Every structure is written in C-alpha cells, then in structure tokens.
Amino acid sequence: MGIVYFLGVWMRVEEILSRPSIFRDRNVLSPHFIPDTLLHRDREIESIVRILAPSSKRMKPKSIFIYGKTGTGKTSTVKHIMKFSDQLCAIFAYVNCRIYNSKYKVLQKVGKTFIGELDKTGFGLSHIYERLVAFAAGKQIIIILDEIDMVKDVDDLLYMLGRSNDEIIDGGITIIGISNSLSFKERLDARSKSSLYEDEMVFAPYSASQIHDILKERSKIGFEPDVVQESALNLIAAISAQTSGDARYALRLLIRAGEVADSKRLKTVTDREVETARMNVEDDVIIEAVSTLPEHQQILLLGLATLTTGGSSYAKLGGGGEGAGAANVDGIEPFFMSGELYEQYAKTCNALGRQKRSARWYREYLTDLEMLGLISMVETSTGIRGRSRLIKLCYDAKRLKPILEKSLSCGIAGGHSDGKS
Ligand SMILES: Nc1ncnc2c1ncn2[C@@H]1O[C@H](COP(=O)(O)OP(=O)(O)OP(=O)(O)O)[C@@H](O)[C@H]1O
Ligand SMILES: [Mg+2]
Structure with missing residues (x-):
C-alpha cells in the first residue's frame, strides 16, 4: 500500500515537472529583475549622470531627490546608473530603507558595503561613522537611499551624512534619495530639505x-x-x-x-x-x-471604498457609471468630490473609534495615496461649486473593502506610523 501510494505521488510529480511550459525564463519576468536595457528612461538616466558627473573630476556632486509613482522605474534606473561606477570614479552603496529603516541601520549597511570588518554586529554608531569618514578620504561615495521616507529618524541621518563632508579629506558623500511620497518633503527639517533637495527629479508614470x-x-x-x-x-x-x-x-x-x-x-x-x-x-x-499604509490612509481608503460601493450624488462623474455609486462595466470606479470624501473619512474614523485628522493632513494623505497609484484625482473646472478635486479608487472597491476592514480590525495599521499626529 505504502509503495503504491509513493509511486502514485512520484508519477504525479514527474508529470508536473515534465509538463511543457510556455515560459523560457520566469526569473526575468519577476518585478525584482533589473533588465540590462531600460526603455524610455534615457532622459532620466542622462540627467542623473550629468548631475553626478563632477565625481569623475574628483568633485562632490549635488545630492538628488527622485520621486515618482510606484513602478515608474526609479529603483531600476538608479541601479542601472550604479553600473557607471568606473566612469564616474565613484563608489556606490545601495540601501533599501524599507529594510534599513533607522539612522543606525542605514549607516551600518553603508559601513558593511565598504568595510568588510563592519559586517560583524555590535559596533556603535560613532565607531561606524568614524570608520566611514576615514574610508571616504580621497573617494567620491554615492549613497542611494531608496524609499527614504521609511527612515524613522531621517533628519538626523541627513544631518550626519551632510556633516561628514566637512570631515572627509579630499572626498565626499553624495546622497540620492528616492521616494514615492510627495508629502515626505514637507515633513523634513529645513536643513535636511536643503541638503537633500539640491537637485530634484520626477519620474512620470509610463x-x-x-x-x-x-x-x-x-x-x-x-x-x-x-x-x-x-x-x-x-x-x-x-x-x-x-x-x-x-x-x-x-x-x-x-x-x-x-x-x-x-x-x-x-x-x-x-x-x-x-x-x-x-x-x-x-x-x-x-x-x-x-498592509504598509499608515492607519489614517487606510481609513481614508476605506471611506472611499464605502462611498464607491454605497453610492453618492456625484458618482455619475465616473463617466458611464449608471446610477449612484455604480462602478463602470469595465471595472473603473466612479469619482467623488473631495469634501464628500472627507465627510465619509470622518464618519469612518468615528465608527472605528479613531480621532479624525485635520483637512490639511487629509490633503496630504490624498497626495500620498495618489503617488502609490491607489487613487486618482482630477481638478474640476469652475462650475456651480467652484474648483474642487474629484477622487476615485484605482482598484475594485468590492475587493478592497474587506481587505481594509480586516487590516484595520486586526491592527496591522497600527504597526506603521506615518509620524503625522
Ligand atoms: N524602463 C523600464 N524598462 C524595463 N523595465 C522596467 C522599466 N521601468 C520599470 N521596469 C520594471 O518594472 C518593475 C518596477 O520598477 P522599479 O522597481 O524600478 O519601480 P519604482 O519606481 O522603484 O517603484 P516603487 O516606487 O514601488 O519602488 C521592475 O521589475 C523593473 O524591471
Ligand atoms: Mg523602488
């Protein structure tokens, strides 16, 4: 019996493994794959290389802040530029700040990238900093801080990296910050802002x-x-x-x-x-x-999903949606007025026992959600109600709603603070 069972399983495994597939190499289709050629990003690559060019003459380039919606090729482009390290006479450290999300973790990661010995844990911040400053002497170092908005003490980090340039002999540290949060800039200290935003670039959606x-x-x-x-x-x-x-x-x-x-x-x-x-x-x-959104952005999305499924007087603005709140046949959701959504957000906060945030934060949340591609917004031309913003979900409200409800009720939302209170 045992042998028969084993043989049956083995034959099924064999059959699955020998089945012909239309894939030649699945890995290259993965979103983590960085292709050799980046299409339609020549202009962005050129601009970044131009900004970094002084390093080839042993001069410190300006820092760059890159932002753009999710999936617009920011990470791929910057990783592509790392290949020009020799021509630029610069050395790069790439840091994914979603993983290395504090000043200490970032510095440790950068230290490890260049100085093998720092791979061991337990070194203090000042030790790593001093080793890095000594290592940077005579070199141009470019530190890429991808998803920089995830760093909890980002002002301290930027201040420290900026200050290091006064101590490095005949070399320098340049920062390339990447984010898809437009409101990130507003949260920075004036000093950090001026040190990170020496040059700014926007990646447009494809x-x-x-x-x-x-x-x-x-x-x-x-x-x-x-x-x-x-x-x-x-x-x-x-x-x-x-x-x-x-x-x-x-x-x-x-x-x-x-x-x-x-x-x-x-x-x-x-x-x-x-x-x-x-x-x-x-x-x-x-x-x-x-799952990674701050709590109030989740509540706002839930409010929008509720409006979308429940109906509204402006729902027809979606174009083609018949009747209040009806999604279009092709799955595109209807638009809602900004004021109406804020009201719904406040109601949702109330229902969840949370304190609603001010209209100013509400506008910032909208901007962030748009950058993440979760909602889209258009300005209305002046009409009876004056200028206003119309907002719609980019995803199917019926599927989004249970996911948000689950996330908010089991407290995932509380795990990620947006630092806005
Ligand atoms: N111009 C391009 N040519 C080829 N592939 C691209 C291009 N832009 C993006 N991709 C592919 O799309 C995926 C996402 O790109 P990438 O990670 O660079 O986006 P991103 O802007 O960093 O997004 P996020 O803000 O979410 O981090 C990757 O698999 C990448 O290979
Ligand atoms: Mg990225």
Missing part, C-alpha cells in the same frame, strides 16, 4: 505604449517565441496605464497570465488569460500596498 514596449522586450526573453499575443500585450498595457502607469503591475499581470495559460496547457497567452489574471493580481497588489 504611458500605454511605453508599457507595451517594456512588456514586449521582457516577454522575448521570458517566454518561448510567439507565445504572448500582441492583443494580450496591448490589453495589459492599457489596463496598467489606465490605473497607474506602473510597470511592476504590468509585469505581474503578464507573468500571471502566463501561469493561467500554462495551467490550462495552452500554447499562447491571449486576452482571456489576461482577464483571468487581472483578478488575482489585483488582490496581491492591494494586500501588499494596503
């Missing part, structure tokens, strides 16, 4: 045709030839551009569509697989995005 090109290029190496149909690529590009211009989302959709085709043993990826994949990908994206 258009449908740019996403199409990125997907096309990637599918050439990720899939077997002629697997992904042109119409499927166009559909993914259109969906992604319409929601947020996010290349990561587009790639996720592509890989999921490939998996759907594989599971059905199809030889091609068509619009139908994209449509099926869209449902799965949205849930993944929503859960990931929502």
Whole structure:
C-alpha cells in the first residue's frame, strides 16, 4: 500500500515537472529583475549622470531627490546608473530603507558595503561613522537611499551624512534619495530639505505604449517565441496605464497570465488569460500596498471604498457609471468630490473609534495615496461649486473593502506610523 501510494505521488510529480511550459525564463519576468536595457528612461538616466558627473573630476556632486509613482522605474534606473561606477570614479552603496529603516541601520549597511570588518554586529554608531569618514578620504561615495521616507529618524541621518563632508579629506558623500511620497518633503527639517533637495527629479508614470514596449522586450526573453499575443500585450498595457502607469503591475499581470495559460496547457497567452489574471493580481497588489499604509490612509481608503460601493450624488462623474455609486462595466470606479470624501473619512474614523485628522493632513494623505497609484484625482473646472478635486479608487472597491476592514480590525495599521499626529 505504502509503495503504491509513493509511486502514485512520484508519477504525479514527474508529470508536473515534465509538463511543457510556455515560459523560457520566469526569473526575468519577476518585478525584482533589473533588465540590462531600460526603455524610455534615457532622459532620466542622462540627467542623473550629468548631475553626478563632477565625481569623475574628483568633485562632490549635488545630492538628488527622485520621486515618482510606484513602478515608474526609479529603483531600476538608479541601479542601472550604479553600473557607471568606473566612469564616474565613484563608489556606490545601495540601501533599501524599507529594510534599513533607522539612522543606525542605514549607516551600518553603508559601513558593511565598504568595510568588510563592519559586517560583524555590535559596533556603535560613532565607531561606524568614524570608520566611514576615514574610508571616504580621497573617494567620491554615492549613497542611494531608496524609499527614504521609511527612515524613522531621517533628519538626523541627513544631518550626519551632510556633516561628514566637512570631515572627509579630499572626498565626499553624495546622497540620492528616492521616494514615492510627495508629502515626505514637507515633513523634513529645513536643513535636511536643503541638503537633500539640491537637485530634484520626477519620474512620470509610463504611458500605454511605453508599457507595451517594456512588456514586449521582457516577454522575448521570458517566454518561448510567439507565445504572448500582441492583443494580450496591448490589453495589459492599457489596463496598467489606465490605473497607474506602473510597470511592476504590468509585469505581474503578464507573468500571471502566463501561469493561467500554462495551467490550462495552452500554447499562447491571449486576452482571456489576461482577464483571468487581472483578478488575482489585483488582490496581491492591494494586500501588499494596503498592509504598509499608515492607519489614517487606510481609513481614508476605506471611506472611499464605502462611498464607491454605497453610492453618492456625484458618482455619475465616473463617466458611464449608471446610477449612484455604480462602478463602470469595465471595472473603473466612479469619482467623488473631495469634501464628500472627507465627510465619509470622518464618519469612518468615528465608527472605528479613531480621532479624525485635520483637512490639511487629509490633503496630504490624498497626495500620498495618489503617488502609490491607489487613487486618482482630477481638478474640476469652475462650475456651480467652484474648483474642487474629484477622487476615485484605482482598484475594485468590492475587493478592497474587506481587505481594509480586516487590516484595520486586526491592527496591522497600527504597526506603521506615518509620524503625522
Ligand atoms: N524602463 C523600464 N524598462 C524595463 N523595465 C522596467 C522599466 N521601468 C520599470 N521596469 C520594471 O518594472 C518593475 C518596477 O520598477 P522599479 O522597481 O524600478 O519601480 P519604482 O519606481 O522603484 O517603484 P516603487 O516606487 O514601488 O519602488 C521592475 O521589475 C523593473 O524591471
Ligand atoms: Mg523602488
């Protein structure tokens, strides 16, 4: 009996492993993969290289702050630039501040990058700092602080790194800060602001045709030839551009569509697989995005999802949505007036037993949520109500609502402070 059972399992495993797949190399389709060529970012690459160019003449370049919505290629572009280390006569340290989220952790990571001995734990902050200053003598060091808004004591960190330049002999430390929070700048001290924002760049969301090109290029190496149909690529590009211009989302959709085709043993990826994949990908994206949001941004989103599913007098502004609160047939959610949403946010706070934040914070939350591609906003032209902002969800409210309710009730939200109180 045991042997028969084992043989059955073994045969099934064999069958699964020997099944032909339409993927040639799944890794290259992963959102973590950094491609050799970055399409449609030549201008950004050139601008950054131009700003960093003084290092090739042993002069300290200006610091750069890069911001843009999620999936607009900020991390990929900066990692691409690290390849020019020799030409720039500079050495780079890349720090993912989502992981290294304090002054100490950042400095430890930078120290470890350059000085092997610092790999051991237990060194004090001042020891690491002094070793780094000594190491930097005669060198141009470029520290990339990706998702810099995650660093709890970011003002102290920037002050310390800035001050190090007075102590480094014949060398310097330049910072490239990256964030998708527009309101981050407002939270900084004036001194940090002037040290980080010597040069500023914005990465625009990708258009449908740019996403199409990125997907096309990637599918050439990720899939077997002629697997992904042109119409499927166009559909993914259109969906992604319409929601947020996010290349990561587009790639996720592509890989999921490939998996759907594989599971059905199809030889091609068509619009139908994209449509099926869209449902799965949205849930993944929503859960990931929502779980790291500060509490009040989650409450605000919940308010918007409630309005969207419950109805409103302005719901028809979504264009095509028949009747109050009805989402359009193609899944695009309707727009709501800013004042109306604030009221709903206040009600939701009340229902959850939380103190609502002021209208000023509310506007900042909106800006952050837009940068994350979770909502989108348009200004109305002057009408009976004067100028106002219209806001809509970029994701399906019916799916978002239970995720937010769960997150807020089991306290995930409390785990991430936005420092705004
Ligand atoms: N121009 C591009 N050409 C090819 N692939 C790209 C391009 N831009 C982005 N990608 C791909 O999209 C994914 C997301 O890009 P990236 O991580 O650089 O975005 P980001 O702006 O840093 O987003 P976030 O703000 O969420 O960190 C990566 O898999 C990357 O390979
Ligand atoms: Mg990034």
